[in-house]
Amino acid sequence: MELRYLTSFLAIAEELHFGRAAARLHLAQPSLSQQLQRLERDIGVELVARTSHEVRLTAAGRAFEVEARRLLDATQRAVTVAREAASGRTGMISIGFNYPAGQRVLQPTLLRLAADYPGVSTTLWEARSGPQLSALTEGRLDVALVFAGPPSAQLRSQRVATIPLVAVVSRRHPWSARAEVPFRELADQPCVLFRREQSPAMHDAILAAADRCGIALTVSDEVDDSGATGIVVTTKPVVGFASAARGAHPPGHGLSAVRLVDPVPTVGMYAVWRPDPQPVVSAFLDCLEAAGPFVDRPPAAAATRPDPAGA
Template identity: 60%
Template sequence: MELRHLISFLAIAEELHFGRAAARLHLAQPSLSQHLRRLERSVGVELVARNSHSVRLTPAGEAFLDLAREIVAKVDQAGQVARAAADGRTGTLRIGYNFPAGQRILPATLAALDHRHPGVDVEMHELRTGPQLSALADGKLDVALVYGKPPGTLHSRRLLRLPLVAVVGHRHPWAGRERVPFSDLAGESCVLFRRAQSAAMYDTILSAARTSGIQLTIADEVDDPGATAILAAVKPVVGFASAARGVSGPGRTTSVALYDPVPVLDLYAAWSAAQNPLVTAFLDCLPAPGSLQP
């Protein structure tokens, strides 16, 4: 059973006239008749009764009509969906992100994506940079919003530069200070993220220590920002966070700016080299370079 034979049958059923049906499909009438005969042989019953005076559907043809319409409509719908997916107008986009991206990048970007491509669904996964890059390499994410320039095997775009701040508990001597020189960390116990979780942050902190001529005392290494905040709240240690996360307030920790040097991190969008129209649609909705302030 061929799609063109179903289309010919539907034209005959709706026109009940071979000449008009052939003209509608831009076919010669003998070709239309041949399509019907082949369809009837495929189904095994007569679908259209015709003589020199009239054309009508048989009971089998009446029963066949609605399902034939559904089949042709589904094929047409499948084509529309495929074209929309090829253009990046439908499908599911899997996005990894960290806290600053969730605060500074995604709200406006996803609003623009929904406005331009309402048929696109988004799956969001908040992860550290290391797990995001692993998921991207494994094909589990389509886009990653991460700290540091990704490996050369990936495409990337720099979005934002953020300073790092110190995170301390309210009983820490630094809690009342607005900023401290990085060299003051020489006398402090520090909490870092494990390098596998965020290599760019880890390396930026150690690089700033070398620039300051000090060696950090690393009291603990953790996997997530919540653990950093808990340790800083209950122990006399210094943690680190991006300025987007480290906000002073009435909670158990506060942030203190660092300077001389100011450790900074670049936030990047990363994606696979494989062409994906959904990724292209997402990238087109990202803020223009330079439009975001630290």
């Protein structure tokens, strides 16, 4: 059964006149009659009774009209949904993000996405950079908002922002009353770092800043979790590290964020995705670009008490 036969039948059902129905469909009347005959032959029942004086639907025709209209409406909806999905206007996107991305990047981007693409749904997963990139490679994420570019040539990336890093100390630490500290003074301080596999870019940025200063950091502890960093910093005379976004939102954990200068260690934040993205991913990336630029600055004063360092 061809859909055009249904369209022709519905025109006849509405007009109850073959001439008007044919004109409406821009068909010759004999062609319209042939389509009706083929439809009735396919179904095996008479749908339209026609005499020289009238055209009327049979009982079967009236019943068929209702379902035929539903079928054509459903077909049109399917076409619309397919076209919107192909254009990125509908669909589902899974987005990974780290803490700074959640504070600076994600909200304005999702507001733009909701305004421009209201048919797009999102799932969000907050995680550090390493786990996000693993999930992206395995196909469990569509886009990752992470520190540093992709670890593989098989992934694509776009730089989103440059994020300063700050020192995190206990309020009992001598640095807690200082607005800023030259990076070279870390030569005399034991430090706690994230394990590199959790946030390679943050780990490497701190060590690179130490190299530029000509100092070697004393790493007394390595941790996998931001909460563990906070525990170590509050129980030992050590220095941890955080993004400026962490330092700008103090939840009251008894910690202080202190700006690091000369040099200011920074990490790049990137959007990373797989090649040949689905249209909905391209739509998200367009909204990400439109929502920017994104700026992150170190906290203004040493009194800030951030959540423990994280990536």
